[in-house]
Structures are given as C-alpha cells and as structure tokens.
Amino acid sequence: MKPGADFNVRTRLPRNTNHQKNTNMKRYFNCLVVALLGTTIAWGQDRDGPQGQAAIEDGVEVLTRGPVHEAFAGTITFDPEAGVVAKRPAPEPIEELPPEQKPAGDNVSWIPGYWGWDDERDDYLWVSGVWRSLPPGRQWISGYWATSGQNSQWTSGYWADAQATEVNYLPEPPQTVEAGPNVEAPSPDHTWLPGVWVWQQNRYAWRPGYWANAQPNWVWNPPHYVWAPRGYVFVDGYYDYPVAQRGVLFAPVFFNSGIRAQRGFSFLPRTVINPAVFASHLFLRPSFGHYYFGDYYGNQYATNGFSPWFSFANSGMGYDPFFAQQHWINRNDLQWNQQLESQFAYRQANVDARPARTWSDQIARTSNGNATDDQSFVVAALIDDLAKSEDTAIRFNALPQEEREQLGQRGQQVREAREERRDLEAAAASPAADASAGDVASQNRLKLPKSPVVSRPSESPDGDNAPPQASDAPEPNADVQPKPRTPRGTPNADGTPIAGSVPRATPSV
16 A cells, blocks of 8 residues: 555555545644745645545555656757657556646646656656746647657647747757856856857757846746657747746656556545655756656766756756756855755765655655654655644645546546647658758648636736836848767766767657
C-alpha cells in the first residue's frame, strides 16, 4: 500500500475519499524563508509518525523526484533537439481528476498531466497535472507522444501567444553564436538577455543579445525554438510569474502496467511539491526537454545529461530563467553562487544529505526519531494539509462540484487538442528543410489547434498584475554567418560526453 495519492477503478469500487488520520500523528508547519525564491512558504514534517492516507494498491508509487510538468516550467535550449524516443509505445492517457482545492486567483487553470519516459526504470511514469497561474497573454499548446512501431517520440508543449491562430514550421535554426555579454552592463539594474536566430526574408539572421532592465517580480522567457516533426516552432519572448506565484506542482507517480491497464481507472493527485526545490534540488535535462527536481545527484546523472540549475547557463547550451532571475537578485552576495556549488558538492559526496526519492521515504525520514529541521529534506506535502494551514503563502478555495466537472471536461478537450496537433504535425510537410525553396514560412504555415487553456487578456500596462513591457531588442544582423551545427553527444577531446548531452537516436516517428 502506498500513501500520497487517490485513485478509483470504477469497475471495482469503492474509492476511499475519507483522509483517515492517525490519531497519534501531529502535524505542524515551520515557516521557511526561501531566500532564493523571495517568499515565505510553510511546509510540514510529521514528527510523531506517518499520517493516515486513503488506501491505494500496490503498484502505485508517489515520487518526490522526477520531471517538472512542461506547462509549469519548460527548458530553453539554444540549439533545440528532436524529442526523446521511448523504447515502447506510450500508454493511453489516464483520466486525471483535479483536486478539490484550488489556489485562489482569477486566472488559475487546471492543466492535465501526461506520460513521461523514465529511462532509469525503462518505463513510463505519470507527470501529474498542475494548477497554473496562466502567463499573461499566452495559450498552452500541449505536448504529445507519437507512436510508430515499437517506439514513441515526445514532442514538447509550449506557451504560444494567446492571439495566435496560425503556426509556422521553420527549417532547423543554425547553431547558436550566443556568447554572453560583450559590453559592461549599463547599471546594476540591468540583466543580460540572450540572442537568437530569427527568420526573415527567407533566411535566418542573428539577433544579438542585449542588456535590459531587470524585473525582480517577473521571470523572462527569451525567444526560442521548439522542435516538432513538421519543423521548428518559434516562441517569442514573454514574462511569466516567479515560481512561488506560478501555481501548484504535484508529485509524479509511477503506476505499474497492471494498474494503468485497468478499464475505468482514474487518478486524483494530492501530493504537492515544495517550490523550494527550484532553489535547492533543480536540474535541467535538455535532451529530454524537461526540468527535473529531487535527487539526481551522482556522476551517473551528469553522464546521462542532467545539469544542476546553477551550472546550465555556463554550459552554453541554453538559458535558465530561474537562475538568471535569482543570480540578479543575489548580485550583491558574492558568496551566493559559491554556496550553491558547495551545497551541490556536499550532496554529491554524501548520500544521506540528499532528499528522499519517494513520498513514503520522506515520511519515514521526517518521522519519530528521524526528525530534522533541515527543510531541504521536505520535498512534498499533502494539499489537504496546506489548504488548512494559515501559514502557507498559497491560499486555497474549495472547488465547487460543477467547476470540477467542467475541469474534467477540459481534460478531454486538452486530449483532443493534443491529438489534433499530433495529426497536424504528422502530415506531409512542405520542403521546410530546404531554405532555397521559396517562402518556406508561408508554405508551412498552418492553423493552430484551438487550445482550451488560454490566459485572460493582459491587464492595462499600469495594472498590478500586468507584465512589464518587453524591452526593445536589437535589429537582426545579417552579416553574422551561421556555423555548422555540432551533433549532440559529440565527445570532448578526452572522449567524455559533452556536459548536458546524451547520445541517442532522434528519428522522427
């Protein structure tokens, strides 16, 4: 029996929704000032024993490490890759019910989960859905698995402009020439925004990076490309919320093949991930297109393409918006980056200093005589407990049954939009790979599938919740010549893999 989730198989009844409490269990919340996130978040530890749970069957494991839902945070790589290829066909998406508690806010939406490939297990795990404060002026285009034969390939989702009705599939952009700042910052209030190749006049031209006014209360996602089987999609730059204001991230779950194959199976996520992991146990894995949180310490993970969040920017592979924001906020702390590196090195060398990998293990480690004041061990908590607490920065409202039913219908709409995108991008494309074949952008411009997850229009520029105006970027420089792209996984001179890359086949399926 595994704690931390709720499930229902209609053919077998009943579902236990009474959260049985261990009468000897005493839960309390310690206020944690997360300096790296700039907010106060309350998280609890069980001191007097594991808490009672709605019983669920063997074959279900709630994880306190794993991939971050792409709609909550997506990686930005300078040289986008084709999606990861899994060794077996992806299962059908399960029916996922939204939790009964919803974060307060007028622009909060439920975005269902999806299957993710876990190469360590050699199997799929479920990336649970999220409550998301929708980034102003954006719509969510869901990722999907496309299956061919015995393999499935992932195509990532992305936040498109909410007003966009069409999408252009472009040729592969040249290898980045981004090298960081080449002039001093105009003032301490400026931050560096990276350059990008942009499509104009039927060719790519380099738009250089530049200094822009920093926005401490917003996270900038720079322009970047997302791979799709039909071509590369350009996502323009936009502002998003900081992690602590972004919504609620739920724990991924492993279901064995017997559980997920049962007819009528549905899942209700209940275990919430502490946003402090974005300042302590955060990794990027560009070859898999996801952020990862939790215990990915150890040399084997570096070999398999995991980069600590504080080192990714120095790899030259991409841009981490969270690190960029926190680096600027802590610009006057000369020890900040060194402390991150020291903490990572300590956990790398000491297994006992790493967080638990499962919800059950976390309960065991923070119960009875194993209690600790080190909040870095507390990766997750139950949403029921957070909703009852007056200390947490997030305020929850009970979700009316009618709204829950509507959100359940939205899950079906998300699935339909995902399938529409998959079919659209699997169709024979125009010759986008040949930049000399006329205006390839217009040849490969198609109607964007209608998204059921669309942010409300941005407020007026002087509104409290309106994002700042994006800085004016430099004009593209047509004189910059593209360089041949270096294949991912190409070894360094000593034969070791390039940091952050993993050799693998990337066929379009």
